[in-house]
Amino acid sequence: MLAPERRTRTDLVVAAVIAVVVVVAASIAWLTGDARGTTSISAAEPLPQPEPAASVPTALTELWRAPSAATDSTRTPAPVVAGSTVVTADGGSVLGRNPRSGEQSWSYTRDLPLCSVVSAWNTAVAVYRDDRGCSQVTELDGSTGQRKAQRTSDADDAVRLSSDGTYVTSRGDARMELWRSDMVRTLEYGRVDAPVNPGSQPRTGCTLLSSASTNSRTAVLEQCPGEAAARLSLINPAPKDASEPEEYGSTVVPELVPGPDSPTAGHIIAVTGNVVALYLPAENGAPDRIGLYDDTASRISESNLASNLSPEQDSPNSPATKAGSVFTWFTGAGVQALDSTGLSPVWSIPGALGSGAVMAGRLLVPVPDGIAVVDLATGVPIDDISVDRGDYIGPVQTSVIGDVIVEQRGDDVVALG
Numbered sequence: 001m002l003a004p005e006r007r008t009r010t011d012l013v014v015a016a017v018i019a020v021v022v023v024v025a026a027s028i029a030w031l032t033g034d035a036r037g038t039t040s041i042s043a044a045e046p047l048p049q050p051e052p053a054a055s056v057p058t059a060l061t062e063l064w065r066a067p068s069a070a071t072d073s074t075r076t077p078a079p080v081v082a083g084s085t086v087v088t089a090d091g092g093s094v095l096g097r098n099p100r101s102g103e104q105s106w107s108y109t110r111d112l113p114l115c116s117v118v119s120a121w122n123t124a125v126a127v128y129r130d131d132r133g134c135s136q137v138t139e140l141d142g143s144t145g146q147r148k149a150q151r152t153s154d155a156d157d158a159v160r161l162s163s164d165g166t167y168v169t170s171r172g173d174a175r176m177e178l179w180r181s182d183m184v185r186t187l188e189y190g191r192v193d194a195p196v197n198p199g200s201q202p203r204t205g206c207t208l209l210s211s212a213s214t215n216s217r218t219a220v221l222e223q224c225p226g227e228a229a230a231r232l233s234l235i236n237p238a239p240k241d242a243s244e245p246e247e248y249g250s251t252v253v254p255e256l257v258p259g260p261d262s263p264t265a266g267h268i269i270a271v272t273g274n275v276v277a278l279y280l281p282a283e284n285g286a287p288d289r290i291g292l293y294d295d296t297a298s299r300i301s302e303s304n305l306a307s308n309l310s311p312e313q314d315s316p317n318s319p320a321t322k323a324g325s326v327f328t329w330f331t332g333a334g335v336q337a338l339d340s341t342g343l344s345p346v347w348s349i350p351g352a353l354g355s356g357a358v359m360a361g362r363l364l365v366p367v368p369d370g371i372a373v374v375d376l377a378t379g380v381p382i383d384d385i386s387v388d389r390g391d392y393i394g395p396v397q398t399s400v401i402g403d404v405i406v407e408q409r410g411d412d413v414v415a416l417g
Contacts, residue, residue, distance in 0.1 A: 212270060217273060287304045
């Protein structure tokens with residue numbers, strides 16, 4: 001019969017040393033890791049999804065307002081609505097709020113600067129800045145605030161986030177990425193710090209000026225070294241290898257020459273499955289125009305933009321938003337609507353303050369002193385709803401959740417109902 005094993009003094013010392021090492025390693029990981037600087041408070045109960053409005057209201061009052069400097073109209077095209085909540089973002093905090101009361105339902109806070117937030121797949125995608133740029137990404141369930149997928153990667157110090165319903169795009173001046181709903185990167189474009197395969201990018205050293213995407217095409221406008229004008233490229237948003245972009249077509253657009261004759265930069269207005277609309281600023285006596293290009297980046301046609309819609313020097317470089325049967329593009333001086341299939345201009349509203357949002361089949365367009373209720377097919381105003389915005393006179397971007405209208409006014413989000 002074998003004698004029972006006995007622990008020796010050496011065994012006890014070794015076990016003690018291992019335990020100390022584990023505790024020290026865990027402490028270091030906690031002190032230096034992301035968890036120490038993160039506070040996540042989920043909703044006690046998910047907020048129910050509001051029922052779509054059956055009709056447009058005839059009068060509106062302010063329900064609540066909150067600061068949201070990280071989601072203003074220079075970064076995102078509209079207030080962030082994710083699932084059943086209105087999301088505000090300020091400082092290092094992302095907050096999910098009840099649409100009608102404004103009460104906080106959930107929160108997510110980090111000790112890092114918040115770059116921006118965008119709504120996608122009924123979640124809020126929040127991006128924070130560390131020493132690698134706007135690189136730390138967290139996906140938050142819109143109804144509960146619970147953390148879902150996360151990712152980190154190289155990024156520029158400032159990025160614009162956008163969502164086309166299939167992918168989220170994060171674009172800086174030198175680098176762009178597309179992510180799918182599980183936060184896996186599907187496309188890496190532009191600057192690559194440590195490329196696995198040198199030469200995998202079609203060009204290097206370019207400045208990314210503008211972009212827009214669909215589930216099948218991503219359009220990029222960039223200024224590259226040695227080229228006299230900006231270049232338009234159409235690429236696959238999800239190539240076989242995310243680090244090796246697949247181009248459908250690419251061309252230099254001669255109308256987009258930087259310099260004193262073109263003080264207002266051109267940019268991408270919208271993209272569909274096979275058509276891209278570009279804003280072409282006035283030059284050599286020609287007026288501002290909208291140029292249409294096919295999915296090989298070849299020009300199809302162009303049309304003049306009305307003089308009372310011409311963007312100013314400081315107009316927002318924002319793409320159009322889908323609104324029912326049309327795209328609505330806020331130029332800074334008004335709204336130009338484009339056909340959702342061929343992107344040809346169909347109607348316009350000079351003097352509008354933002355691109356608007358759809359409620360009960362009507363387009364609600366912010367205008368001075370109120371909201372215009374517009375027929376989507378014709379652009380004809382049907383009604384006007386008075387809104388007191390006090391001293392605020394800047395751009396107003398709009399979202400709709402249930403029967404609540406949410407306006408982004410500079411650094412504030414204001415709910416109307």
